[in-house]
Amino acid sequence: MMLDERFFDKFGVEYKTSEIIFCEFEPGNEFYFIVTGSVQIVKVINNKEKTLDVLTKGDVFGEMAILEEQPRSATAIAMEHTKLLRFHRNNFDALLEGNPQLAYKLLVIFSKRIYDAKRRLMILLLDEPQLKVMDVMIMLAEQDPKLDLQSQITLPVSAQQIASWAGMADTDVQKELTHLARLGKIDIYGDKVVVHKIGEFQRMVASKRKSMYA
C-alpha cells in the first residue's frame, strides 16, 4: 500500500529500539501506521509480560482509538528503530480522504478482529471444560488454511495458551488434555498438540451448541 509522501512530514514519528510508543491503560487518541521497523504488542497478564503480536511494515495498530478515546488495551514497544505515521482521531476524516487505501485496510482489520472476538466468545460460552479445550483446538485448526482437517493435524499451542483462550486455569486445561491423551484422541508435547481427528471434536462441539439453545 502506498501512502502519500507528504504524510511523513506531517505525521511521521520515529522510535528507538525498545522505546514505548504507548502504554497499556494510557488514554488513546491516536492510531499508527508502520512505515519501517517493527512493533511488539505486549500486555501484562498475571504479573507477566506476554507478547500478543509483532507488527511490521504496513501494519496498523492502536486503531480502537479511531472513534473515541479509551484506555489502551496493550502496550506497544518499538523492537528496532521504527518509523511510524501517527494520526489523531480528529485528522481521521482528512486522512481517509487523502488515503482511501488505508480505509480499506482498516475495514479488513476490523472484520478480522470482530470475527476473532466472536469466535473466542463462542468458546467461553461452552460450559464444559473439556468442550472448551476442544473448541480452542478447533478454532486454531480453522485459522490455519494449510491444515487438512480430514487427517491428523499438529497445532503449535501450549497448555497455557489454550488456557488463556478458554478462560480456564492452566491446571484444569492440563487435566483435560491429559484425559484426552489417555483416550487416545490427542498427543501432547510441551509446545504442540497433535489431534488425530479434529472432525470428531467439531461434531461434539457443534451438537453441544445446538442443544444449548434447544
Place this chain on the structure above:
Amino acid sequence: MRQTSTTGILPRKYKSGSIIYFEGDKSEYIYILKTGRVLLTSVKLDSGEEVKEDVRQGEFFGVKSSLGRYPREETAQVIGDTEVLIMNPSDFERLILRNVNVVLKMLRVFSNQLRRIHKSVRSVLGDETEIKPELELFKIGEYYFKGGSLSHARYAFKKYLEYYPDQQYAKAAMDRIKAIDSGQVSPEDMDFGTPSPAPASRSVIDDDGFSFDEPEAPGPQGDAGRGDGKRSRIDGGDDLTPVSSEMDDFLSGDGGGSGLDDFSLDNFEEPGGGPSVADDYARAKGLMKSGKFAEAAAKMAEITSGAEPAGIEDRRAYESAHGDLGTCYVKAGRLKEALDTYSGMIKKFPGTPLEKAAYFYIGTIFESANKPDKAISYFNRVLNMTPKDDLNTQAMKKIRELQSR
C-alpha cells in the same frame, strides 16, 4: 493474491424466497441491495435467539466475512423479486475508494460491534469489576520498575502524571521518576505503600527432552554456594542498568556472524597478576577469540569444574566461563554438551544475566537440530524477557524465519 482482472460489478436477479448465501458458506462476494428486499437471519451467540434484520436499499451486506475471510455468519434470503449488485473484494475496494464516507460509517458500525463483543467476553469471564485505568497505569509502571525496565517504567509514570496529576498516586509516580533519573533505584525504594504487584516471576524452562529443573525455586543447596556480594550484584536495582547494557555488548561484540560470542559479565580491568580464575578465564577467552574452540572448551571446563572462587572478579569469571563453555561447545558442534552446560548454568546461577543469551543459544541449537517447535519456544522465552534489547529483536527474527518455513 488478489485478482487483477477487471471483473467488474455485476447485477444479479433473485426470485422471491431464494437464498443468496447460507450461514457457514465460504465466499468472497460482497453485495449491495439494489431493489427488493433481503432478510439476514443470524443466531445470537449468548442466547441462541434468532435475529432477523432487513438490509436497506443501497446497503452493503456480506462485507465482514468476505474481507475477514471467514464463513458467513448469517443466512441471506430474498423476499419478493430482488436485484442485487455482486462484487469481489477488489471491486469493493475500488468502489469504496471513491466513497470514503461509506467507509467511515462502516468503521463506526464495526467498532461498536467489536466493543459489544469485548464487553460480552469480559462479562463471561466474570471480569466485570470496573477497571480504573488510573490505578492500572500506575501498576504497569510498577511492574516495569520492579522488573528493572526503568525506561518503560518512567514512561508509564510520566503518562500517569500527565493524565492524572491530581490522583492518588501522583506523588508516588513523581518519586519513582526522580529515583530513576537520579540513578538511585535500590531495592528498598521498590517498596513503598502502594499497590505492589508481587515481584515478576521468572519464566522457567519447561523442557521435556533435556534435564532442566525448575530454576525458579533455588533450594537451600542451590543458594549455599552464592556469596551475598553476588546476589546483590545481580539482583540489586542499582545494577540493573549495567546488566542491560551488557546484553547490548553481547551483540556488538566481535561483529562477525551472530556476534553472540561474548559471555563475559564485565571487562576485566584487573592489572596483571590478578586473581587466578580470572586469569585462566582470560586465557581461555583468548583461545576462543582466535577460534580455537576445542582448546578453549577444555580450559573453560577446567574452570567450571572447580569450586566457586571467593573474590568478586574470580566469581564473575567463574560464572562467565559457564556461558562461554556452552558457546565453545556450540561452535565445536557438540550440541548435547552445549545444552547440558547451559542448563547447568541456569540451575547453578538462578537469575543470572547470562540466562537470556543461554536461552537464545538453546533456541539456535534446536534450530540446527531441525526442531523448529522447540526452537521457537526458546526464542519466545527470550522475546518475553526484559529488559528488551537487540537479543529480543534477534529472537523475533528467528521466530519469523522458523514460522515461515
